[in-house]
Amino acid sequence: MDPQRQLRQALLRAGKSLLQAFKEDSDPGIRNSALWSLAASGVDAEMLDVSVFIYAVHHYIPTPPVSFAAPLAFSGASWVPDGIDRISRLPDDVLCNIISRLPPKDAARTAAIASRWRPLWRSAPLVLVVSLLLLQGRASAAPRAVTAVVTRILAAHPGPFRCVHLTCSNMDEHRNELELWLLLLAAKGIQELTFLNHRWPINLRLPATLFSCASLTRLYLGVWRLPDTAAVPRSAIFLNLRELGLCFDVMEERDLAFMLERSPVLEILTIIGSQSGVRLRLVSHSLRCVQLGITRLEDIDVVDAPRLERLLQWDVGQHHVSKNRGKKPSSRIKIGNAPNLRLLGYLEPGDNEIEIRHSVIVAGTKENIVPSVKIMAIQVQFGVRNALKKVPGYLRCFPNLETLHVQSRRDVEPAGKVNFKFWQEGDPIKCVLQTMKKVFFHEFRGSRSKVAFLKFVAEKAKVLEKMVILVASGCFSSRVDVKAKLKPLTSAKWNSKVCKVELFQSPFIEGGDPYFSHRLATDFSCPDPTIR
Secondary structure: OOHHHHHHHHHHHHHHHHHHHHHOOOOHHHHHHHHHHHHOOOOOOOOOOHHHHHHHHHHHOOOOOOOOOOOOOOOOOOOOOOOOOOHHHOOHHHHHHHHOOOOHHHHHHHHHOOHHHOOHHHHOOEEEEHHHHHHOOOOOOOHHHHHHHHHHHHHHOOOOEEEEEEEEEOHHHOHHHHHHHHHHHHHOOOOEEEEEEOOOOOOOEOOHHHHHOOOOOEEEEEOOEOOOHHHOOOOOOOOOOOEEEEEOOEOOHHHHHHHHHOOOOOOEEEEEOOOOOOEEEEEOOOOOEEEEEOOOOOEEEEEEOOOOOEEEEEOOOHHHOOHHHOOOOOEEEEEEEOOOOOEEEEEOEOOEEEEEOOOEEEOOEEEOOOOOOOEEEEEEOOOOHHHHOOHHHHHHOOOOOOEEEEEEOOOOOOOOOOOHHHHHOOOOOHHHHHHOOEEEEEEEOOOHHHHHHHHHHHHHOOOOOEEEEEEOOOOOOOHHHHHHHOHHHHOOOOOOOOOEEEEEEOOOOOOOOOOOOHHHHOOOOOOOOOOO
């Protein structure tokens, strides 16, 4: 399939799933940024639903590090009620830090407070969020006016640039400014850059000038063609880049590989909405988290990633795929040297093939297992027997698994029922018998095959502490009906005497997507980002 068509379908799936969340979004940063980018969007509404497009992209980029609150009022002395201006007595570096966290217009207005403040704006690290310029009326929503204001600010401020969000322009109409902006950003020490292009189809390639921004620590690119790296000097390097996000970009395999190779301290890689057919090869001694959303890479090859802790992929909207629209292409996940890999998901038995390259000696025998994984999430069609046959093999690859998330997908191709006997057949599953402490079953709909799986876990898991069942919305009229479906669990011979069973209503519409937060995935203080 053509990459443009693939990304367009991915955007539509993602956006439609997120529109309801957009209406109720508690994060004003995301909400207002998306709204004001919508006002400046040059996307052809006939090609793509604009509101869907804008929110889908903005949902996955970092929230701007400034306040979207009402403009500050500096007139009068109400802000120093006792007549003592203690803030102005703070050291210059502290005041500059404060100014850099204000919206652009308010930051510039601090020069009116007192003579002490006048030179500070130009010496403070710049934070420029284009959507805030629109919100504060600093620029017209017309694309040319937005572009002109951005050019003036980037040229006027001496730097350094702490954070710049360029999210409101169709850069195909401003190619000269595109090159100029990248040169200014590079010359003035840009640290965090989010750069979205409002253009569909995606036919505008980012200039290789991007690689001159060597000071970058965080980079998010949306709706671009990645730079052609064939002519980029091998000396080009993102020496400080720790976080890279590629959102709905068209990319060549060699260009993606080059960006990763030239980022020696990269810790977080996020790819949202890539076209299929791309292979991801991970050779990095710094990567800690890789997350892939709304994408179907042909191969994910973890060759050598000794610090990798989290490998996550999810496919928003794929539960709506029907037989008439064809099956998803299968993909392969190869796990080589990843001794610290702790969290893995969302795997799909039947769609994802796992290949474990490194053998581990267990009781004098070589086994192809990944002993480090403690948390795993899988998506399963319980009505498809061929997919279910692969679940035990998946679980045997991770003998020290402690937490299992099972996302029940709507069965689009029922092919035979699976009973309790099915799970008892075959070799023992070590993690179920010895290490599994928590099981979360998402989108429970009450079929016998699902109950049979839960009963199998209940009767085999010796150290199970908690079984959480999230009931799919709209499947049952009352809690009594749910308990009736789960009656086989009450008569089961539970192997663990301390396990607690908890029932909750799923917060999603029936058939919802994985219960997962892409923002929590990069928060290493959160042990399990699949729980919210």
